[in-house]
Amino acid sequence: MRKVLLIEAMGSAEDLLDAGRELGVEVVVATHREIYESYSPALKQKIAATVFTDFSDQDGALKDLAAYARAEGIDAVVGCWEFLTPLAARLSAELGLPGNDPERAAGCRNKRVMAGLFEEHGVPAPRTLLAADLESAISALAASGLEYPVVVKPAEQAGSWGVSVVDGPDEFPAAFAGAQGWPFESPHGFPLDTTVLIQEYVGGVEYSVESVAYQGRVIPLTVVQKFTTDGVFRAETGQTVPAALSDEDTRTLYDTTIAAVRALGITDGVAHTELKLLPGGHAKIIEVGARLPGDRVPELIRLASGVNEARAFIQVALGITPELTPTKDEAAAIRFFVPPRAGRFKSIDGLVRSPQVHRIAVYPNPHDEVRGPGDNDGRVGYVMLRARTPEKVNKAADAAVANLTVELE
CATH class of the missing domain: 3.40.50.20 (Rossmann fold)
Incomplete structure (x- = not known):
């Protein structure tokens, strides 16, 4: 074996x-x-x-x-x-x-290194400033010509921790401190790069592209529509596979993703690429991870297309040609339950069950302490759905959570 x-x-x-x-x-x-x-x-x-x-x-x-x-x-x-x-x-x-x-593998984890590789290889990405302390960050921002809003994020974190959208100079010091508040990885405890990135805010619509790389060839699997909160913190609230896009927009996202994945030296593995589709039909890369996606996206891909990305990842690692041919043409979605604030969990109320609902999960037990919104660790559960098309599954997802509330004690 x-x-x-x-x-x-x-x-x-x-x-x-x-x-x-x-x-x-x-x-x-x-x-x-x-x-x-x-x-x-x-x-x-x-x-x-x-x-x-x-x-x-x-x-x-x-x-x-x-x-x-x-x-x-x-x-x-x-x-x-x-x-x-x-x-x-x-x-x-x-x-x-x-x-x-x-x-180049550090660039798949460290956003400071990633930004440098994107610039070196001409990958379209937000303009990025780097700072080790607040004083140099304020000076660099003033000299750069970047205008608010800007995105402030840590060089090494995940799950939207420490990431914020800053609308003006009064908010900047707190955002910088928040981005620099993670000097060690958890739970293993190795030190992290505490450099802070200040990036131009990129509008447009956010998506992710999931892809497999095999012997240097990058094969995009699907475009995932991402749903996030508004405001200062941008936690992800849901995903839909596949995104409802034109062939032209899909090709744009695929081509931009391939350029980014190659720049980071991902030749045999998988890549999770987050990017924005902008007006005018072009895209900018937000970040790339050399790993399977989270948020149960591998399961959504299996439900929608029949492709097992995890299986393909192991096949690539073994030097075996991955199985990537779709066997289905459907759609799947997930929407997360997030409490309005930190507190003690009581119940989930108002969730609408329909034939499109595939599974419902609630993480905490009654009386458990839960985090508030602000990052992806604030979730307390999810509903997963499936339907024939992205439009139908999004409609079912909207109906399922339209009146949902997370009740706290």
Whole structure:
């Protein structure tokens, strides 16, 4: 049986574990011992074997895992947890296995490095300023000619943490402090780049493109319509697969995505690309991750097209031509439940059930403490739907949550 080493069972790990089982390969998870103990019983049941290391020491973890892989005959390396995708690229290269360019892999995680690679390779992206402290940020912004609103974000974070849209100079110091408030990754505890990015605000409509790279060829799978909150913080509230777009707009998003993925050296793996479609028919890249998408998007893609992106990811890592031919032409959507503020959870009220509803999930139990809106960790559940077309599934999703409320004690 062939063996795949999965670098941390977080993010969309269950999709990869399920795909590994379907492919008849053994998936070994690399993690911290104490983090493994925090896994749910259901997740532990899907893991064939584990290897423990310390990701807070990246060079040490590389050495440990390379030795383990050689001793155990590991055939492929797959990065799942976004913060560790550069380590997965380095390990693949060390072992001579398919993977992304280790010299550019940091750009798939660090937005400062990413912005530099986009500029170097002529990828259309928001104009970006970098600052290590508030004083230099204010000076750089004043000298740049950028006008408010601007986007302020940390170089290394995920899930919209620390990201805000700033409308004027009075809001800037607090936004900068918020972006710089994450000096260490959680839960592994390795240090993060505390550089802050100040970017031009890009209007237009936000989408993501999910793609698979195999032996240097980038194959877009679908365009996902993203729904986000307005205001200072832009948390994601839902996704629809596929987005209802013209062939021309889809091609624009695909071409822009391919340029970005290539610039970051993603040659054998998957890419989650967030971008804006602007008036006039052109696009700008917001960011790219060398990982499966979150928000249960892999499941939405399976429901809509029949393509299993997680399966394709493992196939690519094993050097096998990925199975990417659609077997369905439908649509699927997810909408998240978000409380109006932090507090103790009571109930979800007003959700409309219809034949299009595929699944409903509520995370907390009554009386559990929940976060407020502001980032993606504020969610308390979701409704997933499916229909024949994007227009029909969006209509059903709108109806399902039109009168929904998250009740707090």
